[in-house]
Amino acid sequence: MVERIEADYLVETAHDPRVAVEVMAGEQSSGTFVPVPGETPELKERSAARIEALEIVGERAEPSLPGASHPDGRRILLARATLSWPLANMGPSLPNLMATVAGNLFELKQFSGLRLLDIRLPAAFAAAYPGPKFGIEGTRRLAGVEGRPLIGTIVKPSVGFSPAETADLVRLLAEAGIDFVKDDELQADGLHCPFDERVRAVMRVVNDHADRSGKKVMFAFNLSGEIDEMRRRHDLVLAEGGTCVMASINAVGLSGMIALGRHSELPIHAHRNGWGALSRAPALGFSYVAFQKFWRLAGADHMHVNGLANKFAESDESVIASARACLTPMFADKPCIAMPVFSSGQTVRQPPATFAALGSTDLIYAAGGGIMAHPDGPAAGVESLRQSWAAAMAGIPLETHARDHAALAAALGGRS
Structure with a gap:
């Protein structure tokens, strides 16, 4: 069984929420803004982030943050999303975990709001770090x-x-x-x-x-x-x-x-x-x-x-x-x-x-x-x-x- 890291987010977007979250998953794993040579189905299966859950939870009248793209006629929706990554992408590394679950995703123009709500980590992190000694x-x-x-x-x-x-x-x-x-x-x-x-x-x-x-x-x-x-x-x-x-x-x-x-x-x-x-x-x-x-x-x-x-x-x-x-x-x-x-x-x-x-x-x-x-x-x-x-x-x-x-x-x- 492949060990995976999970992260929950609150997202705000005027795009189709699933499409927007797919962009986030790609940006924070194997993808980028255009297809690239080498991103084979086998590589994606091994290394791509997955959308584990997606639920629409509300709507906004106006975007919360500037700079987001807003397709004509689209409502601004709030959703809770859960992404997961294979541990093998980064290993049990806190700095690289931070870069993965809280990195460039905040800057994606598909989102007018994005907040990291929680993370769940495999036991490999417990083995790799001291935690509170007292x-x-x-x-x-x-x-x-x-x-x-x-x-x-x-x-x-x-x-x-x-x-x-x-x-x-x-x-x-x-x-x-x-x-x-x-x-x-x-x-x-x-x-x-x-x-x-x-x-x-x-x-x-x-x-x-x-x-x-x-x-x-x-x-x-x-x-x-x-x-x-x-x-x-x-x-x-x-x-x-x-x-x-x-x-x-x-x-x-x-x-x-x-x-x-x-x-x-x-x-x-x-x-x-x-x-x-x-x-x-x-x-x-x-x-x-x-x-x-x-x-x-x-x-x-x-x-x-x-x-x-x-x-x-x-x-x-x-x-x-x-x-x-x-x-x-x-x-x-x-x-x-x-x-x-x-x-x-x-x-x-x-x-x-x-x-x-x-x-x-x-x-x-x-x-x-x-x-x-x-x-x-x-x-x-x-x-x-x-x-x-x-x-x-x-x-x-x-x-x-x-x-x-x-x-x-x-x-x-x-x-x-």
Whole structure:
């Protein structure tokens, strides 16, 4: 039996949908815009993409994207299409998989909209790539947190602090009982806060706090850079006793992430900054359900999914679908589960709806103002989030739980 890769798409076209999707299948496998010598029936049987499913699901009054051809008198139709390719076309290669399922097809003039919705991969990919080395279980073990979400935050201001000022903030947060802290994605190795100095300063604080309290705060250091830089930075974090590193996945690219995933002995916190450019136009780009599979397989242990009632443009439904996708196994023998990271304007108010929709506490819940702006200080901010999650998990309304939980009451009172 020939192993095949499958990809689901939402397409928009004024052409006959089957003819348009046949063009896409040819463009992304053995064909081109005209017949060529050598494209024999035998070659097509061996290497051509196949249309596995095609369903008309709607209609558009106007084209979503410019540049598409529009035959006179033709309606603009929406369809769901599934294509498949033989694994032999590319082998178990994530970069070449990306080029196949999300390459030139976005530029075809037959389409005024095209979006990758999902992918399904043969087991050869599981064998070829590390996947998350720590995932949920390893992250919980290193952070010392069970039975509830990890409560986390982000270093703010995003840039401008020195290593010493960053360490001072981490000391405050550690004493407040925080589980997880991350660099902002804008802070990597700037002149005001060099990576090596920041790691050493922060880890002195983290290690000292762990020695005194028995709790080691997980800090995700942003090591984004060229491959050799990331490996060296990872090794420094490991040597200093760190328990997490972070990479901006769109910036370092698939090959960079794969190299880091193979090298890393620490959980990798995958930040998706730039994601909006790939997703915000509803008729173009990627669904996160498809996108996150590339990065989990490459080695991401944590994946950002935004948060409910967030400050960005993403809907709550999309956020929950993204988080569920991260928690859904990719292969029977290698689940490749990643821990979803909820952030962006998160406070004590979102946990009940988050838990009700996701049905899991296997997540990192990162809040900035929700911790730092609490009227009774950061320790009360951390405690208020734990109290909110406890109420959510027990099915108790926040206002009821707040009657005998002062930190939560203060946060709900509009003072945080």
